[in-house]
Amino acid sequence: MRILIIEDEQKTVAYLRKGLAESGFIVDIAYKGDEGLFLATTREYDLIILDVMLPEQDGWSVITMIRQNKIQTPVIFLTARDAVHDRVKGLELGADDYLVKPFSFSELLARVRAILRRGPTRQPEILRIADLEINLLRHKAIRGGQHLDLTPKEFGLLSLMAQRAGEVLSRTLIAEQVWDMNFDSDTDVVDVAIRRLRRKVDDPFEKKLIHTIRGVGYVLEER
Incomplete structure (x- = not known):
């Protein structure tokens, strides 16, 4: 949203x-x-x-x-x-x-x-990508029936990627949306955050949803 x-x-x-x-x-x-x-x-x-x-x-x-x-x-x-x-x-x-x-x-x-x-909103309260379910209003994420224990920053990052599923998001865009406009996207903070998110969202499951587009950024999608 x-x-x-x-x-x-x-x-x-x-x-x-x-x-x-x-x-x-x-x-x-x-x-x-x-x-x-x-x-x-x-x-x-x-x-x-x-x-x-x-x-x-x-x-x-x-x-x-x-x-x-x-x-x-x-x-x-x-x-x-x-x-x-x-x-x-x-x-x-x-x-x-x-x-x-x-x-x-x-x-x-x-x-x-x-x-x-x-009333009606332009995006649903619950987003679904494959077996991943994100409840934006209740601030909860579930994959394969398992609750994902995410920090607020991780949930914000996952929500951003889910709301723009299938779209490659640059590190700069992620930094601006999840952190602040003056964030230095040359650091590895975005990459570290993605790695931590993958451990919770992807590592326990066979199908991977978070993908790296080399030299561009990251995308959340089912392949």
Whole structure:
């Protein structure tokens, strides 16, 4: 599942990106309102997290344009504006939820999952590749009927590969999505993470699902 964050505060962005990636989501970022509106209207997302006070175009304007374009992607306002009239305004403009900063990530994640359970999403809650089953909302992975004991980072990596099964993912892309944008993909951290994931996902089973494409990256698929 893919989430768009429209937020100009870099510390908040880093905090959200890390937590959501570890929870199995693919995350795109826009630091300006007009950039966020462009992404929201040209790409498909399962949910948008939107600040109000943004450069170039504020959150009120962004959600107004999103809804005027007949885009029904769920939107959560995440903002320091805590007045009742601001909350009412956000919801009346078409937001699905409104959370005030400072916030608890666990509460935000619960709200995200609750919204995603309400209606149809562009990707299923459960992904299946061969005998591998990944429950994105419950944060569980099973292969051949056996529960896989994955760390949050491993689950985020596996979820990313499963959501883009059959697509070769470069080390840089994996680093950006599972770690952060400034991650140095020249290091072997991605390769080490893949090796550890293989030990749990592939090594106990005859059929291998994680494949290396030399000089390019990795792909999750049944062969």
